Amino acid sequence: MVNELENLLSNNIKGMKRSAIREILKLTQRPEIISFAGGLPDPTLFPTEELAEVSSEVLKTEGALALQYGTTEGDALLRKLLVERYQKQGINIEEKNLIITTASQQGLDLTAKVFINPGDTIICGLPSYLGALSAFLSYGANLEGIELDQYGMRSDLLEEKVVELANKGIHPKFIYTIPDFQNPTGITMPEWRRLEIIAVAEKYNLIILEDCPYRDVRFEGAAQKTMLELDKSQRIIHLGTFSKVFVPGFRIGWAIASEEILDKIVVAKQATDLCTPAFVQRISARFIEKGLFDKNLSVIINAYKAKQQHFIKCLKEYMPSEVSWINPEGGLFIFLTLPEFIDTTELFQTAIEEKVAYVPGSTFYYNGEGRNTMRLNFSFMSLEKNEEGIKRLATAIKKEIAAKTK
Amino acid sequence: MVNELENLLSNNIKGMKRSAIREILKLTQRPEIISFAGGLPDPTLFPTEELAEVSSEVLKTEGALALQYGTTEGDALLRKLLVERYQKQGINIEEKNLIITTASQQGLDLTAKVFINPGDTIICGLPSYLGALSAFLSYGANLEGIELDQYGMRSDLLEEKVVELANKGIHPKFIYTIPDFQNPTGITMPEWRRLEIIAVAEKYNLIILEDCPYRDVRFEGAAQKTMLELDKSQRIIHLGTFSKVFVPGFRIGWAIASEEILDKIVVAKQATDLCTPAFVQRISARFIEKGLFDKNLSVIINAYKAKQQHFIKCLKEYMPSEVSWINPEGGLFIFLTLPEFIDTTELFQTAIEEKVAYVPGSTFYYNGEGRNTMRLNFSFMSLEKNEEGIKRLATAIKKEIAAKTK
Numbered sequence: 053m054v055n056e057l058e059n060l061l062s063n064n065i066k067g068m069k070r071s072a073i074r075e076i077l078k079l080t081q082r083p084e085i086i087s088f089a090g091g092l093p094d095p096t097l098f099p100t101e102e103l104a105e106v107s108s109e110v111l112k113t114e115g116a117l118a119l120q121y122g123t124t125e126g127d128a129l130l131r132k133l134l135v136e137r138y139q140k141q142g143i144n145i146e147e148k149n150l151i152i153t154t155a156s157q158q159g160l161d162l163t164a165k166v167f168i169n170p171g172d173t174i175i176c177g178l179p180s181y182l183g184a185l186s187a188f189l190s191y192g193a194n195l196e197g198i199e200l201d202q203y204g205m206r207s208d209l210l211e212e213k214v215v216e217l218a219n220k221g222i223h224p225k226f227i228y229t230i231p232d233f234q235n236p237t238g239i240t241m242p243e244w245r246r247l248e249i250i251a252v253a254e255k256y257n258l259i260i261l262e263d264c265p266y267r268d269v270r271f272e273g274a275a276q277k278t279m280l281e282l283d284k285s286q287r288i289i290h291l292g293t294f295s296k297v298f299v300p301g302f303r304i305g306w307a308i309a310s311e312e313i314l315d316k317i318v319v320a321k322q323a324t325d326l327c328t329p330a331f332v333q334r335i336s337a338r339f340i341e342k343g344l345f346d347k348n349l350s351v352i353i354n355a356y357k358a359k360q361q362h363f364i365k366c367l368k369e370y371m372p373s374e375v376s377w378i379n380p381e382g383g384l385f386i387f388l389t390l391p392e393f394i395d396t397t398e399l400f401q402t403a404i405e406e407k408v409a410y411v412p413g414s415t416f417y418y419n420g421e422g423r424n425t426m427r428l429n430f431s432f433m434s435l436e437k438n439e440e441g442i443k444r445l446a447t448a449i450k451k452e453i454a455a456k457t458k
Numbered sequence: 459m460v461n462e463l464e465n466l467l468s469n470n471i472k473g474m475k476r477s478a479i480r481e482i483l484k485l486t487q488r489p490e491i492i493s494f495a496g497g498l499p500d501p502t503l504f505p506t507e508e509l510a511e512v513s514s515e516v517l518k519t520e521g522a523l524a525l526q527y528g529t530t531e532g533d534a535l536l537r538k539l540l541v542e543r544y545q546k547q548g549i550n551i552e553e554k555n556l557i558i559t560t561a562s563q564q565g566l567d568l569t570a571k572v573f574i575n576p577g578d579t580i581i582c583g584l585p586s587y588l589g590a591l592s593a594f595l596s597y598g599a600n601l602e603g604i605e606l607d608q609y610g611m612r613s614d615l616l617e618e619k620v621v622e623l624a625n626k627g628i629h630p631k632f633i634y635t636i637p638d639f640q641n642p643t644g645i646t647m648p649e650w651r652r653l654e655i656i657a658v659a660e661k662y663n664l665i666i667l668e669d670c671p672y673r674d675v676r677f678e679g680a681a682q683k684t685m686l687e688l689d690k691s692q693r694i695i696h697l698g699t700f701s702k703v704f705v706p707g708f709r710i711g712w713a714i715a716s717e718e719i720l721d722k723i724v725v726a727k728q729a730t731d732l733c734t735p736a737f738v739q740r741i742s743a744r745f746i747e748k749g750l751f752d753k754n755l756s757v758i759i760n761a762y763k764a765k766q767q768h769f770i771k772c773l774k775e776y777m778p779s780e781v782s783w784i785n786p787e788g789g790l791f792i793f794l795t796l797p798e799f800i801d802t803t804e805l806f807q808t809a810i811e812e813k814v815a816y817v818p819g820s821t822f823y824y825n826g827e828g829r830n831t832m833r834l835n836f837s838f839m840s841l842e843k844n845e846e847g848i849k850r851l852a853t854a855i856k857k858e859i860a861a862k863t864k
């Protein structure tokens with residue numbers, strides 16, 4: 053045995069545990085449990101037939117390229133097609149601004165690697181996507197959370213926090229934000245709020261990490277401009293991914309940034325995994341080129357829209373009146389707020405007894421707040437399962453409220 | 459523009475540049491240049507037809523699994539099949555000891571992430587695979603190199619170095635080694651040398667990172683036991699990959715370690731890319747299951763054996779007598795030693811004029827030694843191209859020798 057292994061570990065990894073959500077997901081793999089805990093797309097919507105055709109074609113006509121090492125920056129055709137999609141939205145980027153990543157989790161990891169020294173401060177929404185916080189913590193970051201209102205991260209509190217930190221001689225390395233259908237709350241920032249956040253960043257010379265995994269999964273309301281588009285001073289690192297709008301099993305994402313920042317991300321990726329698999333990049337490129345991506349995306353949006361509407365209908369029908377939520381205009385999640393006296397971590401046991409699972413909201417608050425909240429996923433299961441799960445969850449919540457108020 | 463971007467970068471990334479080899483590879487993409495610089499497999503050997511069939515089948519029969527998020531540990535079937543391959547060699551591991559990584563570069567990155575604090579010492583061979591050194595440097599490691607002899611890393615110098623470091627209060631985090639067909643030298647450690655290195659590690663409580671990308675590409679001589687098998691005290695982290703023995707375009711590797719260490723690698727991977735693409739993992743698993751992997755591997759070994767024999771024949775025929783090399787028993791590289799007064803970095807320009815390229819050996823020495831050496835790859839090109847390239851390289855070397863000795 054290696055003696056005193058704990059002493060050999062890096063300081064950053066010592067304190068880290070397996071992701072709470074992924075451990076919950078393991079618990080909930082018992083078939084009798086209906087789980088709202090994951091963030092999985094609906095696998096019945098995967099375009100398996102079309103992908104079988106495109107995969108065969110790629111292997112037969114360009115296998116030597118698709119099975120070989122690729123460049124760190126990514127497949128040239130895929131980068132070109134992605135850049136064109138942004139250009140069509142009026143966003144002025146070129147290939148030199150975009151790198152393919154091993155899904156957007158790697159975009160988070162590489163940004164952290166490029167900027168974070170142990171003890172550095174990162175500003176994030178309160179609550180925020182846990183995987184991003186883990187990536188930052190794994191480089192020894194200190195997190196400073198900014199409360200959200202119904203328009204997302206509060207720009208007034210952001211400026212206050214930046215000033216407070218500056219007074220202590222601390223310059224945050226970047227602001228982490230998910231402007232569209234935020235994970236876990238589902239909140240979307242309107243354009244004016246995005247501009248306010250950018251103005252603060254400009255005033256205090258801060259970088260913004262804009263994470264956009266759900267952006268294209270919009271059911272209603274007008275699309276908001278990305279912060280990448282609204283920014284005038286090249287301070288946005290923008291992350292995109294195919295995981296929610298195509299398939300997660302390819303692990304393809306991308307990062308967009310100024311050439312100067314992108315160069316550092318390339319260097320970091322070379323040391324990390326050299327390159328993202330060429331095979332799935334080339335298949336994705338051909339899939340887009342044939343128009344299959346957009347066709348598939350509208351199928352996904354329609355299906356999730358129906359699921360979301362039905363989910364909200366069921367919540368209204370079954371949940372006790374003490375439970376509230378904000379209707380998201382897109383994405384995969386609905387965030388419930390329960391009475392203050394309910395702790396959803398405690399409630400979890402009762403829920404499992406009722407054969408239903410969720411992610412306790414406090415998981416997304418690095419400071420342990422949000423104890424009366426929970427995140428529910430509506431994209432993965434059928435309408436019937438979602439309805440049955442909501443019934444079970446409502447029963448568990450009612451029991452907990454009764455127990456706490458008797 | 460972000461002001462003073464340089465000041466916002468992490469200390470680890472500030473000093474890092476794009477990989478020298480990958481930049482050389484870009485230079486040598488001019489079609490008239492014959493390049494021995496890469497480390498690429500021969501794409502004409504990729505089993506494209508068989509993979510087209512297996513991919514289609516996977517998508518049609520288990521697409522919901524193959525296109526979904528996977529677990530961080532990796533595809534259950536692939537892990538089972540890999541573990542069985544090790545068990546057949548008499549290596550006593552179970553699934554809980556193996557995690558799938560995004561090729562072995564990620565195994566290097568995750569090991570670095572788990573163990574290295576800025577300023578920590580890592581021991582490596584002198585010379586060593588550059589990508590590994592970059593991974594360690596990207597976490598702020600200090601490197602201590604141990605000279606190789608014809609049996610690989612010298613165990614006497616290793617012990618001396620460990621004692622010297624201990625006297626300064628320094629405990630190295632791990633020893634990095636490539637026991638089979640080392641990159642760049644092609645040297646293989648005999649069993650007795652492996653045992654000596656393990657004995658030093660045991661005596662001083664050190665972890666060994668055993669990197670085995672080429673192990674199964676053996677043309678002659680008996681396979682040596684892995685350090686994983688020889689070790690009796692669970693201090694080996696063993697890395698494997700499909701890149702050289704199947705296809706690099708899938709980016710599939712794996713790390714094997716004690717349960718205790720593997721648990722930390724899983725935590726690190728969760729923060730890094732969540733999981734390796736499920737799609738290519740499942741295709742690989744089915745490819746192995748059908749017996750296609752072993753069939754393909756023997757095709758690769760035979761082809762590379764023929765290339766290597768022909769390459770050495772040509773070296774003997776064309777190179778001036780001042781140039782020497784060790785015949786590797788496997789792998790993808792031959793390492794040339796030139797007269798002491800030749801600097802292969804200076805020679806590079808002459809070589810490019812002769813339309814041939816290589817990697818200067820000093821690239822693999824973190825301390826700038828090895829200036830009279832170079833690494834040549836023999837796996838990628840045809841016999842004809844290899845021969846023509848060797849002729850050109852011999853011309854360049856003769857010119858340089860003549861210029862330096864006139």
